[in-house]
Amino acid sequence: MxxxxxxxxxxxxxxxxxxxxxxxxxxxxxxxxxxxxPLSGHPTFERGVRRNYLNDMNNLRPELVLLGDSTLNWGVDDKVVSAATGMKLHKIGIQGSASALWYLLIKNSIAQADFKPEVVAIFFRDTMLTDPAYRVYGEYFLKIDEYGNDADETLISKAYNIPxxxxxxxxxxxxxxxxxxxxxxxxxxxxxxxxxxxxxxxxxxxxxxxxxxxxFNFVRLNPAVYSWDVISTESQLYTADKLLFDQQFKDSFLPDIIRLCKRNGIKLVLVRLGTNRFSSRADEPFLLRRYLVRLEETVKAAGVAYMDWDYENGISASDFRDSVHMNAGGREIFTKVFVKDLIALLETK
Amino acid sequence: MQITNLNFYLFFLIVLCLYWIVPRRRWQNLVLLVSGLLFYLWISPVGVLILTLTTFIEFQLAKRMMSAPKDKRHFWAALCLNILVLFLFKYFNFFTPAVETALASLGLRVDSGVIQLALPIGLSFYTLRRISYLVDIHKRTLTPSANFPEYLLYISFFPQLVSGPIDRASALLPQLQQDRMWKFEHFDSAWPLIVSGLFKKIVIADNLTILVDKVFMLLEPTGSQLVIATVAFSIQVLADFSAYTDLSRGLAHLLGIQTSRNFNNPFLAISPGDFWNRWHITLSEWLRDYIFFPLRRAWLRKSRGRNTLAAIVLPPLAAMLVSGVWHGAGWNYILWGAFHGLMLAVYQLIPSKKGLKGFWHKLPGWLIFTPLIQFSWMLFRSPSIAWLGNILMHSPLIGSADDLSVTLVLLTLVIFYGLVYLVKFLLDTYFQNRPIIQSVSYSIAALLIVIFLSEAARDFIYGQF
Structure with missing residues (x-):
C-alpha cells in the first residue's frame, strides 16, 4: 500500500x-x-463562591443550623424545633446536595460567620457522608460550582481526583x-x-x-415514579465498596467536617434519616448495619453526637411521600422525635 | 460496566489483543468465553451463575433430544426450564403483591423485601436465543453443538449479551466453529459502527432522556408536553437501542464475526408489517418464526385452509402479546403488544396495493401510520394506563407560560435530533460514495461524543428488558 x-x-x-x-x-x-x-485535571470552578449563606448567618445569628438535602425540608418542621428548643434556627435544605456541598457550606459559610452556631445538625441517608463523589457531577456540579472555588483543594482532591x-x-x-x-x-x-x-x-x-x-419542581412529580428514580440513582450508595466504612472514611469529607466544627467550637450532630426501603432494623442488609455501627463508633469517639433512625418511632411506609421524602404525617412525627432527642442531647451537654 | 464507558474499551482492547495473538480457533474461543463471563461477572455476579448453570442443563437436554429423537420429554423439559427461569426473574415481582395478599389471607405475613428478585441483565435476550436453538433442533433444522464451551460461548458472546441482536445458533455457531484470521476489513467495517453507536447513545439518547424522563415523571403534564415527549421518546429509544446494536456489531466485526442488522429506518414505515421489518428485526423474525407462523399454520389446518377471521387476527395478536410480555411485567407493555397485534390484524384485513414505490405513493400510508405508532410509544412509556387516561382526558393542551416554554424546548430538541437522523439517512442514501462527506460527518460525530461523554453512563433502555 x-x-x-x-x-x-x-x-x-x-x-x-x-x-x-x-x-x-x-x-x-x-x-x-x-x-x-497540561490542565489541572479537575473541573474548573469559574466564578469563585457565588452563593453563600455567610450573610444569612451573620444577619440571622442562628444558634442551631440544620443542614441537609430536600429530605430535610420534607422531614423537619423548623418552626416546631425552634419553638421547642428555644433556639434561633436556620434550616439549609438544598435539593440535590450531599457531603461535598455540606462540607463547602460549613467551611465557607458557617465556619466563617462572625457568630458561630452552637449546634450544626447534618441530616443524611445511609452512606451519603462517606461518599465524597456523590452528587458532584453533571447538574450537581453547577451547584458545587456556586459554593466552591479553585482554592478548595480538599474538595477537588476528594470529590474529583481520587474517585x-x-x-x-x-x-x-x-x-x-x-x-x-x-x-x-x-x-x-x-x-x-x-x-x-x-x-x-x-x-x-x-x-x-x-x-x-x-x-419540574419536586411537588409536581409523581411520587410513585419519582421513588423508582431515586432508588435507581441512590443504588450507588449501597455498592459493596461504599459499605466498607473504614475504607471510605479517610477519603470522605466527614473527617474535615468534624475538624472544622471542632475548631470553631460547634457541636456537630449527625442525624440519619430513614427511607421506606427498610421497615425494621432486621430488614437492613448486614453490610449496611455493619457500616452504620462503625460510623456511630467512629464519630462518637471523635466527640460527635449521632442519632440513628429509630424504626420504632411510629413512622411507617405510609408516612413517606416517596422512597425518601416524608409526607406531612411523617414530618409531624419525625419532628417530635428529633426535638425530643435534641433536647435530651442539649441537656446532657 | 457499560459498553459506552472508557473502562470497557480498555477491557475490550486487552481482549482484542489476546484474541488475535493466540494462534488457534480453540484458544480464541477460550479468550472470548472467559472474557464474556468476566464481563458478565462484572455487571451481574448472580447472572453468571444462572447463565452457566441453566445453559449446562439445557445443553445436556439438547444432546439427549438428538440421541432419542422420538422422546419429546427432553425438548419440553428444556423449553419449560427456559420459560420458568424467565418468568421467575422477570415476572415474579409483578405478582408479588398478589402473592403477599394471598398469603396474608392465609394468615402468613411475608415481607416483600424477602421475595424480591432482581432480573439478571440479558436474561430475556439469551432466553430467546436458547429457545430458538431448542426449537430448531426439535424441528431437525439444526444439529446441536457437541461442545459445551462452544455453546456457552454462543449464549454468552459478550457483544450481544446485554441487548442482542438475537442471532440464531445457525448464524453464529458456524462462525465460532471456523478459523478466524485478522483482516483489515474487520476494522474497516467496525469503526463506523462504533462511532455511530457511541454518537447515537451519548449525544442523542442520553440528551433526550433528561427531559423525556422528567415529563413522564410529572403528575400532570400538559397534552402538548405528553405528545412531544412521546415523539422525543421514540427518537430516544431508537437511538438508544440501535446504538447498542451498532456497538455490538462493531465489536463483533473486530473479532471477525458478523452479526445481524437490527434496524432499518423504522421512522419510514408505512404499515405495522413494514414497521416490524424495520424495528428490532431479530426479535420480529423470532416472533414470526416461532409464534406467528406455527399459530397461523395450526389455524389454517384447523379451518381446512380457509383464511378465517380468527386465522388472520389471532396469530399476530398472540405474537405481539408475547412481544409485550417479553418487554416487561406491566399492563402498559401488554397493552402495547395488544395494540400492535390489532394493528397488524386490521392492516391485513384492509386490501392494499402491494409494492408501493415512490415518495408520493407512500406518503398517505406514512401519514396514517405514524400517529398510530407514536400512540403505541405513548402506551409503552407511560408510567401507568390510569396516568395516561387521566392526562388524555383532563390535562390542558398548553398550560401556563412555563409549561409552554418547556414544551417549546422539547419541540426544539425533537426537531434538532430528528434532523440529525434525517441528515444521517440522506448521507447513507445519497452520499455513500462521497468519502470526504462521510469522513467529515463521522469526525463531527466523534467530536460531539467527546463533548457529551458523561461521568455517569446511563443504562441502555433495552438492557432492562
Whole structure:
C-alpha cells in the first residue's frame, strides 16, 4: 500500500478531520484558560463562591443550623424545633446536595460567620457522608460550582481526583475538549434550548432554565415514579465498596467536617434519616448495619453526637411521600422525635 | 460496566489483543468465553451463575433430544426450564403483591423485601436465543453443538449479551466453529459502527432522556408536553437501542464475526408489517418464526385452509402479546403488544396495493401510520394506563407560560435530533460514495461524543428488558 492510498483510506481521513477538529476546539478552550497546559485535571470552578449563606448567618445569628438535602425540608418542621428548643434556627435544605456541598457550606459559610452556631445538625441517608463523589457531577456540579472555588483543594482532591478512573484522569489533564466539555455543553444548550422559546414567547436561556425548574419542581412529580428514580440513582450508595466504612472514611469529607466544627467550637450532630426501603432494623442488609455501627463508633469517639433512625418511632411506609421524602404525617412525627432527642442531647451537654 | 464507558474499551482492547495473538480457533474461543463471563461477572455476579448453570442443563437436554429423537420429554423439559427461569426473574415481582395478599389471607405475613428478585441483565435476550436453538433442533433444522464451551460461548458472546441482536445458533455457531484470521476489513467495517453507536447513545439518547424522563415523571403534564415527549421518546429509544446494536456489531466485526442488522429506518414505515421489518428485526423474525407462523399454520389446518377471521387476527395478536410480555411485567407493555397485534390484524384485513414505490405513493400510508405508532410509544412509556387516561382526558393542551416554554424546548430538541437522523439517512442514501462527506460527518460525530461523554453512563433502555 503506497502513501497516497493510506491517506485515501476512510479511517485515515476520518482521523485527520477528527484530530483537526479536536486541536481547533482545544485551542479555543486553552485560550479561554490562559494557555494553561497540561490542565489541572479537575473541573474548573469559574466564578469563585457565588452563593453563600455567610450573610444569612451573620444577619440571622442562628444558634442551631440544620443542614441537609430536600429530605430535610420534607422531614423537619423548623418552626416546631425552634419553638421547642428555644433556639434561633436556620434550616439549609438544598435539593440535590450531599457531603461535598455540606462540607463547602460549613467551611465557607458557617465556619466563617462572625457568630458561630452552637449546634450544626447534618441530616443524611445511609452512606451519603462517606461518599465524597456523590452528587458532584453533571447538574450537581453547577451547584458545587456556586459554593466552591479553585482554592478548595480538599474538595477537588476528594470529590474529583481520587474517585476518577485512570483514563478519565489522563484525559482531564491532557485533552482540553474533554476537560472543558461541561462548558461546551453549556454553550450548545444555551444556543439550542431557546431557539423556539425566544421568538415565540420571548423566553431566553435563563428564562428557560427557570421555567424548567418550576415545571419540574419536586411537588409536581409523581411520587410513585419519582421513588423508582431515586432508588435507581441512590443504588450507588449501597455498592459493596461504599459499605466498607473504614475504607471510605479517610477519603470522605466527614473527617474535615468534624475538624472544622471542632475548631470553631460547634457541636456537630449527625442525624440519619430513614427511607421506606427498610421497615425494621432486621430488614437492613448486614453490610449496611455493619457500616452504620462503625460510623456511630467512629464519630462518637471523635466527640460527635449521632442519632440513628429509630424504626420504632411510629413512622411507617405510609408516612413517606416517596422512597425518601416524608409526607406531612411523617414530618409531624419525625419532628417530635428529633426535638425530643435534641433536647435530651442539649441537656446532657 | 457499560459498553459506552472508557473502562470497557480498555477491557475490550486487552481482549482484542489476546484474541488475535493466540494462534488457534480453540484458544480464541477460550479468550472470548472467559472474557464474556468476566464481563458478565462484572455487571451481574448472580447472572453468571444462572447463565452457566441453566445453559449446562439445557445443553445436556439438547444432546439427549438428538440421541432419542422420538422422546419429546427432553425438548419440553428444556423449553419449560427456559420459560420458568424467565418468568421467575422477570415476572415474579409483578405478582408479588398478589402473592403477599394471598398469603396474608392465609394468615402468613411475608415481607416483600424477602421475595424480591432482581432480573439478571440479558436474561430475556439469551432466553430467546436458547429457545430458538431448542426449537430448531426439535424441528431437525439444526444439529446441536457437541461442545459445551462452544455453546456457552454462543449464549454468552459478550457483544450481544446485554441487548442482542438475537442471532440464531445457525448464524453464529458456524462462525465460532471456523478459523478466524485478522483482516483489515474487520476494522474497516467496525469503526463506523462504533462511532455511530457511541454518537447515537451519548449525544442523542442520553440528551433526550433528561427531559423525556422528567415529563413522564410529572403528575400532570400538559397534552402538548405528553405528545412531544412521546415523539422525543421514540427518537430516544431508537437511538438508544440501535446504538447498542451498532456497538455490538462493531465489536463483533473486530473479532471477525458478523452479526445481524437490527434496524432499518423504522421512522419510514408505512404499515405495522413494514414497521416490524424495520424495528428490532431479530426479535420480529423470532416472533414470526416461532409464534406467528406455527399459530397461523395450526389455524389454517384447523379451518381446512380457509383464511378465517380468527386465522388472520389471532396469530399476530398472540405474537405481539408475547412481544409485550417479553418487554416487561406491566399492563402498559401488554397493552402495547395488544395494540400492535390489532394493528397488524386490521392492516391485513384492509386490501392494499402491494409494492408501493415512490415518495408520493407512500406518503398517505406514512401519514396514517405514524400517529398510530407514536400512540403505541405513548402506551409503552407511560408510567401507568390510569396516568395516561387521566392526562388524555383532563390535562390542558398548553398550560401556563412555563409549561409552554418547556414544551417549546422539547419541540426544539425533537426537531434538532430528528434532523440529525434525517441528515444521517440522506448521507447513507445519497452520499455513500462521497468519502470526504462521510469522513467529515463521522469526525463531527466523534467530536460531539467527546463533548457529551458523561461521568455517569446511563443504562441502555433495552438492557432492562
Amino acid at each position: 503506497d502513501s497516497s492510498n493510506r491517506t485515501d483510506h476512510p479511517f485515515t481521513r476520518f482521523l485527520l478531520f477528527f484530530i483537526t477538529g479536536l486541536v481547533l476546539l482545544s485551542l479555543l478552550v486553552l485560550a479561554k484558560r490562559d494557555w494553561e497546559y 476518577r478512573s485512570l483514563p478519565d484522569r489522563f484525559l482531564m489533564r491532557f485533552l482540553p475538549v474533554y476537560a472543558e466539555r461541561s462548558t461546551i455543553q453549556g454553550w450548545i444548550n444555551g444556543w439550542l434550548q431557546p431557539l423556539l422559546t425566544q421568538p415565540v414567547n420571548g423566553c431566553d436561556y435563563v428564562c428557560v432554565e427557570y421555567a424548567k425548574a418550576r415545571v
